[in-house]
Amino acid sequence: MNESYVECMVARKDIPFLGVLKYIIYIFTGVSLIATMAWSFVFVVPLAAFAALVWLVVPNFELEYEYLYIDREISIDKIMSKQKRKKIRTIKLSAMEFMCPSSSHQLDQYRSRNVKTSDYSSHRADAATWVIMYKDQGTEELIVLEPNEEMLKVIKGVYPRKVIEY
Numbered sequence: 001m002n003e004s005y006v007e008c009m010v011a012r013k014d015i016p017f018l019g020v021l022k023y024i025i026y027i028f029t030g031v032s033l034i035a036t037m038a039w040s041f042v043f044v045v046p047l048a049a050f051a052a053l054v055w056l057v058v059p060n061f062e063l064e065y066e067y068l069y070i071d072r073e074i075s076i077d078k079i080m081s082k083q084k085r086k087k088i089r090t091i092k093l094s095a096m097e098f099m100c101p102s103s104s105h106q107l108d109q110y111r112s113r114n115v116k117t118s119d120y121s122s123h124r125a126d127a128a129t130w131v132i133m134y135k136d137q138g139t140e141e142l143i144v145l146e147p148n149e150e151m152l153k154v155i156k157g158v159y160p161r162k163v164i165e166y
Helices: 016-038 041-056 105-111 149-158
Strands: 005-011 063-070 073-080 084-092 096-101 116-119 130-136 139-145
Touching: 005 149, 016 041, 063 149, 084 130, 096 105, 105 130, 105 139
Parallel strands: 116 139
Antiparallel strands: 005 063, 063 073, 073 084, 096 130, 130 139
């Protein structure tokens, strides 16, 4: 069996406001901790709220996506703050209707119908994004990716009629 393996990492575009917000959350967490230790346990509630923000929200400020193409499937993982990894989904390319650049007119009919869209790209203006029209169990979905040239070449080699380059 001819198996291929291609790996691609895409860093999500940084939003300057989120960097400032992250430090504000850290400062308020520290102030709440000092206030709780110095004065009263009344500040435990704000401390718990800010600690929850640090634990749950701040890691999502720095995102990377990893695409793994292995044997006719694309696995998408989300890497948060270069520490935590979460598997988002696996795309079986046999259920792919087509794959084309995001600027293609092939997508016009799907955009006008408000088909569900999942975006796993960097959100950069100059990024070369591709869209997979995915049908699984009767539902249609547009999946936005930012694959490298090697991954595109492998997918086109396996599904030449489904990869549209215009």
